[in-house]
Amino acid sequence: MRIVIADDAVLLREGAARLLEDAGFEVVGQAGDAEELLRKVRGHKPDVAIVDIRMPPGDGAEGLHAALQIREELPAVGVLVLSQYAEEHYVTRLLEHGAEGVGYLLKDRISDVERFTEAIRRVAEGGSVLDPEVVSLMLGRKRANGLEELTEREEEVLGLMAEGLTNKGIAEQLSVSERAVERHVTSIFAKLDLPAGAHDHRRVLAVLRYLG
Amino acid sequence: MTTHPDSPALSLPPELHAVLDAALDCVVAMGADGRVVLFNAAAQRTFGYTAEQAVGADMAELLVPPSLRARHRDGVARHLAGGAPAVLDRRIEITGLRADGSEFPVELTVTRLRGAEPVLFVAYLRDITDRKLAEAELKASRIRIVEAADAARRRIERDLHDGAQQRLVMLALQLRIARGRVGDGDESAALLDEALAELDGATAELRELARGIHPAVLTEGGLHPALRALAARSAVPVVLQEVPDARFAASVEATAYFVVAEALTNVARHACAERATVVVREEAGALVVEVRDDGCGGAAGAGGTGLRGLDDRLAALGGRLSMQSPSGEGTTIRAEIPCAS
Numbered sequence: 310m311r312i313v314i315a316d317d318a319v320l321l322r323e324g325a326a327r328l329l330e331d332a333g334f335e336v337v338g339q340a341g342d343a344e345e346l347l348r349k350v351r352g353h354k355p356d357v358a359i360v361d362i363r364m365p366p367g368d369g370a371e372g373l374h375a376a377l378q379i380r381e382e383l384p385a386v387g388v389l390v391l392s393q394y395a396e397e398h399y400v401t402r403l404l405e406h407g408a409e410g411v412g413y414l415l416k417d418r419i420s421d422v423e424r425f426t427e428a429i430r431r432v433a434e435g436g437s438v439l440d441p442e443v444v445s446l447m448l449g450r451k452r453a454n455g456l457e458e459l460t461e462r463e464e465e466v467l468g469l470m471a472e473g474l475t476n477k478g479i480a481e482q483l484s485v486s487e488r489a490v491e492r493h494v495t496s497i498f499a500k501l502d503l504p505a506g507a508h509d510h511r512r513v514l515a516v517l518r519y520l521g
Numbered sequence: 522m523t524t525h526p527d528s529p530a531l532s533l534p535p536e537l538h539a540v541l542d543a544a545l546d547c548v549v550a551m552g553a554d555g556r557v558v559l560f561n562a563a564a565q566r567t568f569g570y571t572a573e574q575a576v577g578a579d580m581a582e583l584l585v586p587p588s589l590r591a592r593h594r595d596g597v598a599r600h601l602a603g604g605a606p607a608v609l610d611r612r613i614e615i616t617g618l619r620a621d622g623s624e625f626p627v628e629l630t631v632t633r634l635r636g637a638e639p640v641l642f643v644a645y646l647r648d649i650t651d652r653k654l655a656e657a658e659l660k661a662s663r664i665r666i667v668e669a670a671d672a673a674r675r676r677i678e679r680d681l682h683d684g685a686q687q688r689l690v691m692l693a694l695q696l697r698i699a700r701g702r703v704g705d706g707d708e709s710a711a712l713l714d715e716a717l718a719e720l721d722g723a724t725a726e727l728r729e730l731a732r733g734i735h736p737a738v739l740t741e742g743g744l745h746p747a748l749r750a751l752a753a754r755s756a757v758p759v760v761l762q763e764v765p766d767a768r769f770a771a772s773v774e775a776t777a778y779f780v781v782a783e784a785l786t787n788v789a790r791h792a793c794a795e796r797a798t799v800v801v802r803e804e805a806g807a808l809v810v811e812v813r814d815d816g817c818g819g820a821a822g823a824g825g826t827g828l829r830g831l832d833d834r835l836a837a838l839g840g841r842l843s844m845q846s847p848s849g850e851g852t853t854i855r856a857e858i859p860c861a862s
Binding site (some may be wrong): 320321324325328363369370393394395396397398399401415416417419420421422434440443446449450454487 | 667687693701728736737738740742753758
């Protein structure tokens, strides 16, 4: 799997690149700012671009803008955005035009190699990845404003759906059968009056829209 | 006190003239016809006319800027026709006109001398150019202090983001690599796991600290996303009833944000509330921020809380902060921040 990684913190970027190489990924390009990132992504057409949200020259979210541009220009390239902050605003903007092949993770997640590489694979395959902390903030707010009556388990499943996990992923995470997860999902969709039958990234969008 | 039939000047005993000439304030008297009958030494210095030039001249022509003359004459006429005095016997600030044509701010009291026949108006004026300048300088300086504080907060957040936060991520990366090389049975494994857990905690704490100093999303996305994020983190459920999507000056946005942040902290700490409601709206050139809770109310004045610092910040921007907290009826914090947009 071919990766371009962009971060203005050189040590961190190289550390992450080494970690990814060790895990069997091919890091075909590294970039220190948004412009270089776009150039390398256009040149290499990687499977996934890993993008730090905040890069020079600005003080805002240049990485986010670059990520959105990649999604528009090269929809086949998965984009995984890394940020120091669990910021719903960035997630909302990142997923404005769909959740297919896109992810948003807190930066410190990269040290958890297994989960990090798993996230990259999911994004490469067109899935979505959303940091659990962002999801838990959204869930917390929704709960405060009146989340429909869900069982504790259903709330857990709802959160994992928002994180972008498939039923299989959720089943593994909760150590239950896929059938059990399916039952929970059906029940949640009925209770929340969400369009049934939505799968994968469409399901993520439906859940996030509900939580937003 | 009468005017001499062949001289327009008010005829006063010489001692009284001396008394008036020694006054620091300008003393100018005018008859019903609008002509100057008295022009003391301070008036001569301030306006640049000699007494001979001033006395007998039309007061409005002499001392009132052209743009204000019509209003001045209307006022005098209305008063003489029996209308209620609009400006008599109170302190007003207005613009004066010097002999050289320059205009300047004056503080003024006009009185109609009781019992004087014919009618006599006496004005006491002082040039407040210096005070106005000092006030403007003070105001600008206070705004600069607020802006400098905001800039410092943004810089600290940026430095934490690019410095300590990155280093901690690096450190976690290295520790995980080390942990990967140590077998589960090794006694170093437990130590490394502990270190990693501690590091996770430190990273999360630093993240919230940096966000509290200055949320990057406020600079990048404005009040709406920043307040949403704040609401999601609040210990007490928060309803964002209304928040404009529009952008405002950085100091206005930061002030509104910190008012809500501080108010919500207080709600969580003291109010025994089940819910807080936040409303931010633009009203007549000001951004009005209101945080209401359904708690026990009865909160003491803003002095005892972190709102005190915000009071100063608001005053610096020309705004104000108020609190209503009737016992048993919850607390409302309201801030008005001028935002000429």
